[in-house]
Amino acid sequence: MPQFFSNKRLILLLVGVIFLVALISFTLRDRDHASLPEQIIKDVVGFGQSIFSKPTQYITGVFDNVDSLLNTYEENKRLKSRLEEFAKLQADVNDLASENTRLREIVDKKDDLRDYEPIQATVIARNPDQWEEKVILDRGTVHGVKKNMAVITAQGLIGKIKLTTPLTSTVELLSTQDPNYRVSAMVAGQNEVFGLIEGYDEKRKELILKRIDSNIKIEKGQKIMSSGLGGIFPKGLLIGEITEVTTDDFGLTKLAYVKPAAEFALLDHVMIAKRSMVTIDGTDGEDSTTKEEDES
Structure with a gap:
């Protein structure tokens, strides 16, 4: 009799193992829907996870907020330091500007190639066929805009006024394919090097600076500025x-x-640079359209 009960327990154990293996294999199959027991188990486990995860997330959030406050404090210190440096730099700039004004008064020099009055404008139209060549602005002759005035953005020079009407003006961009479009330019450095922006490489999306003396050393990375010698651009x-x-x-x-x-x-x-310069006869030449040999 004891041997029978022992065999019965063994049989029940084997049946249980077989049922467990069958259940595991059933649950591992790819199915679109979970069975009712799986749903119950998943819901219970998910509820338990949510109970434990919320306090954990809260504690983690507290540490993250503390870390953010510390980072903000350090960043605030750095920004204050930079602000002090900026204030000093601004003071130096104002001092240099004041000194420059006094020196100009001493030599009685009223005009400078850099001087211009900015006219704020907005691009209102652009022809898809001339996307890289021309744009139309909402400022015209009634606002003081004239042909050949330089047009710039906060990043740099983009072109010049090609055509004006009382209320609008057309800008010819530096990326134009017009072979007669030239800009008198210089390579910034200790010794100024002059050349001409002539042409635009459409494949490279870059301007071409030409007519630089072969004996002059220029390098990759140097900045190119307008020289002001063409009589149009400041x-x-x-x-x-x-x-x-x-x-x-x-x-x-x-x-x-x-x-x-x-x-x-x-x-x-954009900004239109209303340049003021002195012509040969000594009069204010901002209205004149003098020779455009370099920047026509």
């Missing part, structure tokens, strides 16, 4: 940065590819 407007230096087709002068500082494809708000 001096010192950022044009771009040199990406490659090579020679022209004849090997007589150097040629440089310049990545534009401004993004021609994304133009919204």
Whole structure:
């Protein structure tokens, strides 16, 4: 009799193991819907997890907030330090500007190639067929805009006024394919190097700086600015940065590819530089359209 009960327990154990294995294999199959027992188990486990996870998340959030406060405190200290440096720099700039004004008064020099009055404008139209060449602004002759005035963004020079109406003006961009479009430019550095922006490489999306003396050393990474010598653009407007230096087709002068500082494809708000300069006869030449040999 005891042996029978022992065998019975063994049989029940085997049956239980077989049932457990069958249940495991059933639950591991790929199915679209869970069985009722699985749903109950999942819901119970999920409820338990949510009970434990919420306090855990709360505690983690507290530590994250403390860490964020510490980071904010450190960042605030750095920003205050930078602000003090900026204030000092601003004071130096104001001091230099004041000194420059006094020196100008001493030498009785009233005009500068860098001087211009900004006219704020907004791009209101753009022809898809000339997307890289022209844009239309909401400022015209009644606002003081005239042909050949330089147009800039916060990033740098983008072009010049090509056509005006009383209420609008058309800008011809530096990326134009017009072979007669030239900009008198210089390579910024200890010794100013002059050249001409002539042409735009559409594949590279870069301007081409030409007519640089072959004996002059220029390097990748140098900034290109407007020289102010062409009689149209004020001096010192950022044009771009040199990406490659090579020679022209004849090997007589150097040629440089310049990545534009401004993004021609994304133009919204711009400034028109109303330049004031002195002509040969000594009169105010802001209304004159003098020779445009370099920037026509």
